[in-house]
Amino acid sequence: MRDVGTAVRKAIFTAINGNVLWEGAPVPVVDEKLDRLISETDLYILIDTQSETQLNVKCHYATSVNLTLRIVQKRQATNSKTVVENVVNQIMQILKPTKIATGFTLPDPFKLSLFTISSAEYQFSAEQGGFQIWKLISTTTRLTHE
Amino acid sequence: MQELKGSLTVMMVSPTGLNFRTIVCEDSSQSSITSNVNTTATKCGTVSVPDTPQVTISGSGILDAAPAVNQATLKELQDWALKNTPLYFIRKTLADPAVGETSGESLYLDGRGYFTSVEETSAEGDVIKFTWTFTTTGTVDNTPDS
Numbered sequence: 001m002r003d004v005g006t007a008v009r010k011a012i013f014t015a016i017n018g019n020v021l022w023e024g025a026p027v028p029v030v031d032e033k034l035d036r037l038i039s040e041t042d043l044y045i046l047i048d049t050q051s052e053t054q055l056n057v058k059c060h061y062a063t064s065v066n067l068t069l070r071i072v073q074k075r076q077a078t079n080s081k082t083v084v085e086n087v088v089n090q091i092m093q094i095l096k097p098t099k100i101a102t103g104f105t106l107p108d109p110f111k112l113s114l115f116t117i118s119s120a121e122y123q124f125s126a127e128q129g130g131f132q133i134w135k136l137i138s139t140t141t142r143l144t145h146e
Numbered sequence: 147m148q149e150l151k152g153s154l155t156v157m158m159v160s161p162t163g164l165n166f167r168t169i170v171c172e173d174s175s176q177s178s179i180t181s182n183v184n185t186t187a188t189k190c191g192t193v194s195v196p197d198t199p200q201v202t203i204s205g206s207g208i209l210d211a212a213p214a215v216n217q218a219t220l221k222e223l224q225d226w227a228l229k230n231t232p233l234y235f236i237r238k239t240l241a242d243p244a245v246g247e248t249s250g251e252s253l254y255l256d257g258r259g260y261f262t263s264v265e266e267t268s269a270e271g272d273v274i275k276f277t278w279t280f281t282t283t284g285t286v287d288n289t290p291d292s
Contacts, residue, residue, distance in 0.1 A: 055173075057171045057173045057208055058153050058170075058171065058172045059171040059172065059210070113273050114271070114273060116271050142273065
């Protein structure tokens with residue numbers, strides 16, 4: 001049995017990192033390896049909560065990985081969802097370009113069974129100096145390994 | 147008291163009685179041995195006589211798009227069911243040296259029969275699943291060949 005956490009998270013990170021643009025510049029993607037202060041930018045993608053469930057099959061290991069992406073924008077005055085939606089739209093097009101295709105691959109020995117973007121949700125908070133709005137998109141990756 | 151893992155139990159079938167193939171990828175299976183009982187109320191008391199036991203084995207699993215040569219999955223089961231192919235079967239526990247269990251020691255059935263039901267389910271956002279029912283005919287043995 002193997003831990004699947006890194007494989008799924010890295011695959012999704014690699015697919016979107018540098019490929020989601022806003023006003024011509026890549027939107028930073030941050031994971032636990034925070035290489036910048038997120039307060040330095042007003043728009044970023046955070047790899048948020050991740051959970052894994054083992055599935056009961058006899059001939060191989062099968063795991064369902066739920067991973068949430070949080071797309072955050074900080075705004076000083078007005079509150080708008082459109083920038084966040086633009087970024088989410090780009091992420092969806094990268095990860096799920098068609099009904100059949102998936103926009104990332106998993107390293108051996110993991111085999112991707114299916115990938116779905118199951119839900120999305122807006123949230124916002126008022127903070128000192130403005131607003132913070134974010135959209136959570138929940139993904140499910142099912143994979144197997146021997 | 148020594149329990150055994152359900153994952154040790156496999157269902158294997160073969161049209162020829164040689165080169166048995168394990169059904170994959172099974173998530174669960176079960177066997178049942180049932181007899182009809184003829185009951186007669188007499189002045190001396192009730193007389194109950196069971197008829198010949200009927201053995202039925204059923205299970206559920208997930209389609210394996212790349213089965214090994216010693217495995218059978220949905221496509222083979224459908225083929226056998228469509229053609230009413232008579233099959234040899236062995237249902238047994240695999241060896242588990244960790245608990246001193248030899249192959250077929252605690253659970254073993256063999257005989258002949260047919261796949262009398264194969265049901266496939268393909269749902270959006272899920273993998274292809276199937277269920278099957280194997281109905282035996284003739285004598286079913288519960289002792290492994292020595």
